[in-house]
Amino acid sequence: MAVxxxxxxxxxxxxxxxxxxxxVAAQLAAVPGIVVNSVIFEKAAIPAEAELRTDQVAFxxxxxxxxxxxxxxxxxxWPGGRRDVVASFGHVRGFPHHETLAYFEKKRADGGRRGPWDLLRGMxxxxxxxxxxxLQAADQYAGMLRAALEPDEFGGFEHHHLxxxxxxxxxxxxxxxxxxxKVLALPGTMES
Structure with a gap:
């Protein structure tokens, strides 16, 4: 793949x-021990008055x-027992990632109702x-998901890769x- x-x-x-x-799908499919999680958030599902609709950092x-x-x-x-987590996210140029780290720290301090924060090693x-x-693999998985969910110029979908x-x-x-x-979308979005 001449990159x-x-x-x-x-x-x-x-x-x-x-x-x-x-x-790419075949290469990634052959990697053992991979577990893929995706968060799908349809912005149209956010109520008009919600902070997430108007504040890009909050979203x-x-x-x-x-x-x-x-x-x-x-x-x-994890099969075989709990695992420690060292997490990395893709850097977004010009984005205040220090605010995201503060948000994570707040979630951790609040007791982490939705995640076992004790498994996170460092921030x-x-x-x-x-x-x-x-991160490059994550981009490929996201591309496969997008190709499966968003119609191409002729209204077709490429679910094969996913x-x-x-x-x-x-x-x-x-x-x-x-x-x-994890899907936050308008009713019917995932069925169409």
Missing amino acids: PIGKSLHWSEHVKRFPRRQF YNYVAGMVLETILQTADE PRFLGAGQLDG MAVRHQIRRFEGESLGYGF
Whole structure:
């Protein structure tokens, strides 16, 4: 996959064509021990008067908090016993990540109702995609999810790639919705 040296692998830039998407999905599907969690948040589902609708930092922090909690829950339920968590998020240029860290610290101090915060070792780091292979893999999984959920220019969907990695999506008693997929959306969004 001719990605220039020093350039991070991005789904939207380097994996545009179907054969490349199939190749990436097959490569990731073969990696053992991967558990995928996704948070899907439809902005239209946010009430008009809610702070999350107008405050980009609050919205990002809320979603990042959900992601971190699902990571912690996954580590708590890991086959063979609980696991420690060292988390890294992709750096967003110009974003006040120190506010996200303060938000995480507040959630931890509040007792972490939705996540076993005792498993988190240190605070999450915000890194460029090229600094950690896992961030590039996360971009590929997000690309597969987007291709499966958003119609292309002709109204079609590419679910094939997501189906190739479905065995890696976190489940509980066979269900991924609410576990591997945390969805906050308008009624009917996931059914259409």
